Amino acid sequence: MTERTHVTLQDVATAAGVSLATASRVLNGTARVREDLRGRVEAAASRLAYTPNAHAQALVRASNETVGVICHDVSDPYFSGIARGVMRAAADRDLLVMLASTFRDSAREIAYVSMLRAQRARAILLIGSGFEDRRWERAMDVELRPYLNAGGRVAALSRHRSLRVDTVLPENREGAAALARALLALGHRRFAILSGPARLSTVVDRVGGFRDALTAAGLEPAEVVEGAFTREGGYEAARTLLARGLTATCLFATTDVMAVGALAALREHGLSVPGDVSLAGFDDIPVVRDLTPPLTTVALPLEQMGERVIALALRDGPRSRRRIERVAGTVILRQSTA
Amino acid sequence: MTERTHVTLQDVATAAGVSLATASRVLNGTARVREDLRGRVEAAASRLAYTPNAHAQALVRASNETVGVICHDVSDPYFSGIARGVMRAAADRDLLVMLASTFRDSAREIAYVSMLRAQRARAILLIGSGFEDRRWERAMDVELRPYLNAGGRVAALSRHRSLRVDTVLPENREGAAALARALLALGHRRFAILSGPARLSTVVDRVGGFRDALTAAGLEPAEVVEGAFTREGGYEAARTLLARGLTATCLFATTDVMAVGALAALREHGLSVPGDVSLAGFDDIPVVRDLTPPLTTVALPLEQMGERVIALALRDGPRSRRRIERVAGTVILRQSTA
């Protein structure tokens, strides 16, 4: 039980009484090998519980069976929904997924790209809103450019500003605008927005789309309160709004996760939803239909989006032009709005 | 923009006019190098956007900066909560996480262990209930044993039966029993159990603990309905129960996720919770406190559990005896039970 080393292909070859080359050929099925030798090699490999060293293989083959995925936080249902789609698609292709959470730290994101580059990951998937920050954009470009030049594949989900890579783009602006119009149709005229951090492009688009639709309807711009992109952020933002004295009849939280927090704050404050105030979110993460009241939101096909990013990254054929796949959101009116 | 190859250390060395060895020493800081040479190497490396090939490094160093995590489904809040803890701890140690979802397919789980073994992952973390199946146990052992013998680290969360590895073990049996006692104290006497698949050991323990506590109180064993370990599984199980004619005053779902589905089914059926029937779950995933009514459950410190498994796997010192860290669950009575 001492700390032995791994079984190597040489061990297998020796045990089978054949050369290294033959053993390799048998295990990869790359060439015809006499039946008895083949049998001996296979027996030896299984007896020794041989597993090829993927690093040695990657080194000599200059390719790799892993894809890297970088998201903000796996425990956020939005990202885990997408990750699920990515993993399902990766499993179909026999690929291993390296998943990293940046915890919304832009420096850590760059560091992960660098690590993934070192791993010669077949593709790197950047999931979730990018940072609206020139310095970050430049640093990211410095990492990505050489990776792409060396044949690496990159695809992004939901970031568009600077990154010149294939992208799956939820129509945040249009979705938020459609939601606003649906809410207007319900008769609401005074809105407040529970926004996420303004440095995230998703936030900019959703808030922008929503406000534009209000402006187009001849209304004054809605009040905006900023909070973190979490349940607690939504909770705090709603409390701030409440403390200021709520005049709006309808609240729009830029993500469902924030809406969940807002709902708790409203309830704590003794307000009924939708009786006293209506509430809407964005994303349609699984839980929101189980809330009371079920949340009005803009549905995004999360799992499918995950499948599409990885497909986009791995697609072959000429990759001359940047490709952008838009994903439409669907307004779903549930009982949280009246 | 043609498909060039990656920049290698040799390229950097040549560009800097030094030998391969010197370049390596500069970039790793493993030995003193004259100031001017050091400067030239660093300049060349940054100019060429050099990133070391992690595979070549792993090959020669025979070690690796990645840990593998295998769970059932990232999009399940139970697992994503744990995964979050693992990733946070991994980030602190500058480790990359390879996360795989088995989608509860035991064969796929074995396949992933094999891939991770090939990757020479520093550690493999098996998260979530194992399968109660001799064949699977044997196959898993065949993969794990050589990995361990070669110095690999393995830790598991929540599986105990066969796997002889360090384990973080939620006290499912005790937690379920404590919940049952708390429910008894509330006056309930007729229970029904919404169970997950009986092949998962977690299910066996939770159902067992709950029933034992009832038996100890002199009650007849509760009726058990089996469903998938998902929201839909809980929903269907509850409907089955309803169709049979509900006699119980309190339902216990073996996971919160199932409880969420059950809640929807009960509500659809026109039953009020807890007015007509009480409902309790297990895990305390984040969303359940935002349900209406908030769910009574047994709280498990998910994120902390994740941190503990990885710490267990990576701990140094003698690893002679198998170590089991128990994690207690805390009964949290919320408004879903009366």
Added chain:
DNA sequence: GCGCTATCTGAAAGCGCTTTCCTGTGGTAC
């Protein structure tokens, strides 16, 4: 000025594998 040591640099081996190139074998045709 000579010999010794302390440093630093370069050459080369080797990590585990795939794959090219070459040699040896047997079969076929004449």
Added chain:
DNA sequence: GTACCACAGGAAAGCGCTTTCAGATAGCGC
């Protein structure tokens, strides 16, 4: 019986890196 061909197996190169080992240079005391 000889010449040729097809084919299977082995030797060896090489993927990109770290690290020993040995060599070169400078510094020091005598």
